[in-house]
Structures are given as C-alpha cells and as structure tokens.
Amino acid sequence: MNTLSAVIMAHPKREKYIEPLMEALGEDLHIVWDGGWNDRHVTGIKAMQAYDRSATHHLVLQEDIIPSVDLIASVEKLIQHSGNHPVALYCGKTSPRHSALQQLIADARAQHIPWWSYEGPWWGPGIVVPTEHIDQMAAWYKHPSNKNISGYDRRISRWYGMKGIECWYTAPSLVDHMTIEEHGNESLVYNRTGKFRGAFWFIGADQSALNTDWSVLPIDYQAIGSRCLHGKLNFERCPHCGRWR
Numbered sequence: 001m002n003t004l005s006a007v008i009m010a011h012p013k014r015e016k017y018i019e020p021l022m023e024a025l026g027e028d029l030h031i032v033w034d035g036g037w038n039d040r041h042v043t044g045i046k047a048m049q050a051y052d053r054s055a056t057h058h059l060v061l062q063e064d065i066i067p068s069v070d071l072i073a074s075v076e077k078l079i080q081h082s083g084n085h086p087v088a089l090y091c092g093k094t095s096p097r098h099s100a101l102q103q104l105i106a107d108a109r110a111q112h113i114p115w116w117s118y119e120g121p122w123w124g125p126g127i128v129v130p131t132e133h134i135d136q137m138a139a140w141y142k143h144p145s146n147k148n149i150s151g152y153d154r155r156i157s158r159w160y161g162m163k164g165i166e167c168w169y170t171a172p173s174l175v176d177h178m179t180i181e182e183h184g185n186e187s188l189v190y191n192r193t194g195k196f197r198g199a200f201w202f203i204g205a206d207q208s209a210l211n212t213d214w215s216v217l218p219i220d221y222q223a224i225g226s227r228c229l230h231g232k233l234n235f236e237r238c239p240h241c242g243r244w245r
Contacts, residue, residue, distance in 0.1 A: 005052030044152030089126030108171035120167035124153035
C-alpha cells in the first residue's frame, strides 16, 4: 500500500493563512518556511526534500490554497492508482495556457473521468510526487545550468518532461488558489499579480473527493499538429524544452 507524507511551503508574509489552512486540512502539517528573501526555488525544493523516507509519495501544498474537504485522505486514495506519475491537484485559469487544456477539462467533465494526463505539473499550489524521484530531481533542479527556468513548478515539470513521465491532473482541482479579487492575495513574484488567478474548475471548499474512483485511467491528450517553440511536434520529445505528446 502506498503511503503519503505532506508539508506546506510558506512565506512569512503569508503567515496569517497558516492557522486557517491547518484547520481546513484537519491536521497540522510540517511547514517549510522561506528564509525571508523570497526564493521560491530554494523553498520549493526544500519542501520537496522534506519528505518522510518511509513514504512512497510526497505532497507539497502552498500556504495560499483553499483546500477541499478530506484533502489529505483523498490524496492518500489517489496515490494508490497514480503509479510513477506526478499528480497536480490544481489547474489554473491563467498562464501557462494551452488550447488542449480546455478540451481535456471538458472531456473529463462530460465523461465523469476524475483526471487527465498532460505535461507538467504546470502549477504549484498542490503537487504530489513519488518519493523515489525526489533526490534525483532535486540534484538536477539545483544545477546552475537550470537557473534560467523560472518557476519552481516549471522546473519540476521540465525534469519530468525529460524523463518522459506525464503529469496527472485531478478533474476537478482539489485545491483552489486565493485570488487578489476575493482575498487580497498578491503574488510574491514581481509583476505576477494578475486577475483571476484561481482554479479553472474547483471541486469546492465544501466538497470532498474521498469517494472518487481513482482507478479510472485519465484522459490522454492527443497533440496532433501541436508544436513546441522549438518546432517539435508534441508527440516527439523536444531535447531543448522537454515538451512531448
């Protein structure tokens, strides 16, 4: 049976979110604090490496999420079926965007399938990874040659892209992101406070995914004719950006 460890990555400027989040989760998780200089790469990979060595999977939540009911228990159920794939608990309305995402979400919704597969994870509010990947991923993540890859989530997604392992996204998202409009939650990254930085489709803060049948295989994206910035069709892995089918 697969087992889960979980932590929260947090910044001191958002300390006010911690207590309500713990109450919503129903348990006190270990917190990996940013050192105050707002380095999401340092804090993000520290949070990834703060996993329980006895666990098969590790969950990193950001402090400004809105969790669904029974979130931890729901993740414990889904990892029994996700194999060696990372799992994203969130898909955002805002960039990065791809025309495929709306179709994948629409298909999952229409067919009542609880997740879909695509490259990623593209968003960081809630990410689950197999613990057997973390040390190797962290070593690559910290290499100086990868410093030009912005975003801790994008750097993780690039590693999985190079490994040819797709990400499974829950449908709907099991966490939402506090927005500037409703919660006054500004991005800690300069010039990143955009409008409507919430989930494309959120299950709801009063809803639970505990009874979801995660044994159903996810919808797969068929990227016929879709190319990355380097001209590679997405079903051919690009050696530069890791984009794939």
